[in-house]
Amino acid sequence: MITVTNITKRFGRHTAVDNISFTINEGETVVFLGASGCGKTTMLKMINRLLEPDSGEIRIDGTPITQRRPEDLRRGIGYVLQNYGLFPHYTIEENIGIVPQLLGWKKDVLSKRVTALMEKLQLPPEQYRSAYPAALSGGQQQRVGIARALAADPPVLLMDEPFGALDPITRSSVRKDFRELDELRAKTIILVTHDVQEAFELADRIFLLDKGRIIQEGTPDDLLFRPAGDYVRLFLQEQRFQLEAMRLKAGDYPALNRAFDNFKNRQS
Amino acid sequence: MEQNESLWHFMQQQSGKLLQQTMQHVGLTFISLLIAVLIGLPLGIYITRNKKAAGIVLGIAGILQTIPSIALLGFLIPLLGIGPKPAIMALFLYALLPIIRNTSEGINGVDPGVKEAALAMGMTTTQRLVKVELVLAFPVIMAGIRTATVINVGVGTLAAYIAAGGLGEFIFGGIALNNTNMILAGAIPAALLAILLDFLLSLIQRTGSRGRKMALGLLPLALVVFSSFYLLPIGFGSRLLAGFTPEFMGRKDGDIGLRSEYGLKIRTVVISDAVMYKAIYEHKLDVISGYSTDGRLKAYDLITLDDDKKIFPPYYAAPVVRNDVLTKYPELSPVLNLLAGKINDSIMTLLNYRVEYLNQDPEQCARDFLVSLGLYRPPRNGAKGPVRLGSKIFPEQYILTAIYAMLVRGYTDLQVESKTGLGGTKICFDALKDGQIDMYPEYTGTALLAILHAPADLVDHLAGSGDSVYAYVRDRFSREYNLSWLDPIGFNNAYALMMRRSQARQLDILTISDLANYLKRDR
Incomplete structure (x- = not known):
């Protein structure tokens, strides 16, 4: 469980995160959603201490994160970057194995783990094990990035716009494989995105952020059908029809008609 | 064609000296390079962590770089005397800027995403530096070391002006004597040395990330081995030390005549006329070659030794x-x-x-x-x-x-x-x-x-x-x-050998023959 209490972070005179508090339960997938500059990435990076807050406190499973050495803390938290951040001088196997290697895993255990992960992420081990990142496509590189974050089986996974740098087709295929990973079942996941559809597809709960504050915190249905104000409504407007259609169960025609009518009314 | 043949002849004739000068040159280059790497690399790393210091450090190193080399040697002589110390110091100062700048630029040039990932995966800053930043910055850092090496080989020729040896002895001797073969005998090996060292370092620079671990280990070793070259040629010599100008070294009516006519065997360093008198006055040298009417004879209380076998032609x-x-x-x-x-x-x-x-x-x-x-x-x-x-x-x-x-x-x-x-x-x-x-x-x-x-x-x-x-x-x-x-x-x-008046009196030396005899007894 991650507990965030009254966190504020400023960069010079600009307040990036403004007195935010929230709790994330074990095994939950939470999406920080918002436009660029809303403070979502800043909030994420404070959880593994890539950034230090100006005030407030973050606890993981009851322990303040400042009580642990940053490197020990980070080895227990998976991290996926938008631009992959793979080490160009490491092979794919070495890239995936960084955290276990830092933790001092035995070679054969590590090797088996890497093989298993590569298979799960659709990266044929015999073909890619000894390749360097430069030889891989963007989608494949991000699969390696995800495998690297999962390698030491951390209970918490932080993802900073993980699919943001991919083209739409690759994005949906990587996202689909990601969603189906059994590795993720018991993990607490925090994902940052500005992509509304992605947020609705992956989230148990969505935090919609603006100007460093949480505007609304709730399930996708809460945001869609019980928006907490104009900002939320406006933010979802563009894709409301697709989102509503997505939330409906197959065969619920009256609801679908209602949604379509709403859509038509807005168009006219 | 004749030129080439006589050059080859000259180099063969002087092969012993040429080898010694080349070894000294390599030695000087690498000792100063070694010190420059030992100091420049950490400084370069430091200024990537402390941006405020970066401007100051690079500014100072840049100013040092702009001081003309002869002037820099001039500044260093009062502090460090003559010989290898000021030469190494000067070469070290010249090597510093490219090494510091390329180290910091190399590290700053590493993809910020990769740097962030390294920390996010749980590396300490030291682990990130060693496993990621230095390895990825390696080609840029090596480029800096290559630049420094080539600068050092070039500036190293000036070491001959202050009794530190090297290929400059032939070059400046040749210029003074208007002897093209002698100039080339120093200049060609110096140029080849620069090209060769640059090429060898470029091989290291281009090693893939696999070979870099080995290269990072071998480089310091190679630096130390090459540095030791400087010490090899220092033979066992006489108690007295002579400093002769490059011109005097190569003349029949100079060092050559002293050896053949007087049988004078004295440990000799090559030094520029400009610092020679000061050096003997400060007891860094005991015998120098000079001109018999030089005002500095009086200024530094020196006497000329009588040329009793008349090897120096008259300069009326x-x-x-x-x-x-x-x-x-x-x-x-x-x-x-x-x-x-x-x-x-x-x-x-x-x-x-x-x-x-x-x-x-x-x-x-x-x-x-x-x-x-x-x-x-x-x-x-x-x-x-x-x-x-x-x-x-x-x-x-x-x-x-x-x-x-x-x-x-x-x-x-x-x-x-x-x-x-x-x-x-x-x-x-x-x-x-x-x-x-x-x-x-x-x-x-x-x-x-x-x-x-x-x-x-x-x-x-x-x-x-x-x-x-x-x-x-x-x-x-x-x-x-x-x-x-x-x-x-x-x-x-005319040319004359000079000694300090006090020492000549103490050793009872009035003529060059006296000096030669004293040195023979000395052995």
Whole structure:
């Protein structure tokens, strides 16, 4: 469980995160959603201490994160970057194995783990094990990035716009494989995105952020059908029809008609 | 073709020296490089962590880089003396900037995403530095080390000016002696050395990330091994240390003659004329080669050793004048000859001392001298002429030219144009021959060896007799160049070996033979 209490972070005179508090339960997938500059990435990076807050406190499973050495803390938290951040001088196997290697895993255990992960992420081990990142496509590189974050089986996974740098087709295929990973079942996941559809597809709960504050915190249905104000409504407007259609169960025609009518009314 | 063959011949003949100089050169280059890496690499890393310090550190290293190398050596001599210490210090300072700058730029150039990932995966900053930043910055850092190496090989030639050895000994000796083969024997190996070292380092630079771990381990080892080259050639020598100019080292009437005629075996370093006198005064050297009328003899309380076997040809000074000028102005020759026999060695030394060390004006000095002899006459401000007087670029010649100008103005109606500072012998002589000047003071020995290139056996035959050398050069100048040597002024500015007066007295050394005998006993 991650507990965030009254966190504020400023960069010079600009307040990036403004007195935010929230709790994330074990095994939950939470999406920080918002436009660029809303403070979502800043909030994420404070959880593994890539950034230090100006005030407030973050606890993981009851322990303040400042009580642990940053490197020990980070080895227990998976991290996926938008631009992959793979080490160009490491092979794919070495890239995936960084955290276990830092933790001092035995070679054969590590090797088996890497093989298993590569298979799960659709990266044929015999073909890619000894390749360097430069030889891989963007989608494949991000699969390696995800495998690297999962390698030491951390209970918490932080993802900073993980699919943001991919083209739409690759994005949906990587996202689909990601969603189906059994590795993720018991993990607490925090994902940052500005992509509304992605947020609705992956989230148990969505935090919609603006100007460093949480505007609304709730399930996708809460945001869609019980928006907490104009900002939320406006933010979802563009894709409301697709989102509503997505939330409906197959065969619920009256609801679908209602949604379509709403859509038509807005168009006219 | 002949040039190539004789160059090859020269290099074969001097292969021992060439090898020693090359080893010294490699040694100097790498010792300073090693220190520069040991200090520059951490500094470069430090300024990536502390942006405020970056400007200061790079600024200081940049300023050091802009100091001309000769000037830098000049600054360092009072602090570190002569020999390898100031040379290594200077090379180290030059190597610093490229290493610091490339280290910091290399690290700053690593993809920020990769750097963030390294931390996010749980690396400590040290692990990130070693496993990620340094490895990825390696090609850029190596480029800096390559630049520093090439700079060091080039600037390292200047080490020969301050008794630190290296290939500069041949280069500067060759320039002083107008000996192209000697210049090339130093310059070609130096250039090849720069190319070779640059190539070897480029191989290391291009190693893939696999080979880099090995390269990072091998590099310091190679630096240390090459550094030790400097120490190898230092043989076992005599108790006394001699410092000779590059020119003196290569001359028959210099180091070569000392060895063959006197059997003088003394440990020798090559050093520039400019710092030599100071070095002997400060007991860094015991014997130096110099000119017998140099003002610094007096300034530093040195004595010249008697050349009892007469290996140094006489360098009597006399005015050399164009024949057509003498014919056109018949009154000129008697006036110039007023000075004949009037200045002996000690008077010339004193005049030089006054100009060089007491910083008196050559004009004033010339006037005082003429007044003391009762020869001074105020200028007649005549309208004939003008006569153009030239001089080489050192104080003694300025003084002589000033004296001659005063005599001509006082005794004739001729006007005088002084063209002082015409560089070396070649420039002055060519100017006289081509009629751009009408006269300048020249030395018999210089004319014999540097202008007429007299064959060795003739030099041996003439050496020792001032009169016969004078007669020989006067005769050939008159026949071949239509130039006249007037009567000698009196002093003999020959090469001489010099020692500190106190030490020479203590060891009871008056002649070069005494010195040679003392060194033989010493062994």
